[in-house]
Amino acid sequence: MAGSGSPCRAQCPTMAACEPCGNPPWRPKSIAYSTFVYGALALWSAPNSNGPDSNSLESKRVATYFLGVDGGGTNCRIRLADENLVTLAEAAGGRSNLQIEDGEPAYRSIMDGTREAFAKAGIDFAQTADTHACFGMAGGRLPSARTAFAARDWPFAKVTVYDDIDIARAGAHGGEDGAVIIVGTGSAAMALVDGHRHQAGGWGFHIGDQMSGAILGRELVRRAVEATDGLVSGSPLTEATVEALGGTLDAVMDWSFKDRRPADYGALMPMLMDYYEKGDPVARELIDLEMSYVDNYVAWFKARGATRMAAVGGFGTRLYPLMEHRYGDFIVRPQREPLHGAVILARQNVSA
Structure with missing residues (x-):
């Protein structure tokens, strides 16, 4: 309690409810001034007033969401996340290659999956207007395909379309600089170094995809046929392939x-790796061929200043022990999956 003559510090809820505290009473300078102050304070403290009550402001704040898509040739995955990139819901859809039917199946899959994800999260679909989306799409190597797909009728606040290698890199390195190879049915390579993007491969089964399980699987079938004809040496692997x-x-x-x-052809890779681990000579020749392709990309990355590389894809995961032995600290395990990489890029692109 303050002494006599000091300012009132009772902090009463309103001046009208001022309680005796031993301080000099509060005196308005005039009746008009008194009326104004009392009215303003009463309005400020009223439960339903429009004053800056923290609870009412919080309830009116519009949430921002992030939606990531990993669109593949046979299916796509959708993830809805909050502002902190915490997953709220996920959904799955059908084939999503941008080169199939001008991307129409991909569009339907993403829209259906988005509705499912919002429903699972208990969020009104109208809040897609407050959602920033990022799509990493198979068949997105060509800029024209990405631009056309981004221009479709989407309900989101912002849409950015990437090649699927970009979300693999973002997931593998937590959105930071680094290199990544996709080694699955297909293959591709991409690095981000000091903010500069470098990409190689990803040209498809007929003219590229040297590191892929599909290419190595085709080589395995050819070798099995030649061995059965007696043109080259065979092994238990070639016999098992036939x-x-x-x-x-x-x-x-x-x-x-x-x-x-x-x-x-890629479906033959688990069998090839099983025989490799048993010491099969043909399997070892083919894996040596595979690693020579990976060597080329590692050298390409290092020439562009990359200091670390991750691998994603089912076949790439099986190759990790070999790559770790061969490349040492340059090869790292992915931090997150490509789908989460899409969510990371969605947030990074808010201010881009």
């Missing part, structure tokens, strides 16, 4: 004619 594809060269030839996709 057996897996029908048991005879006629059956293997028939198998190869039935609209074989890259994924059909």
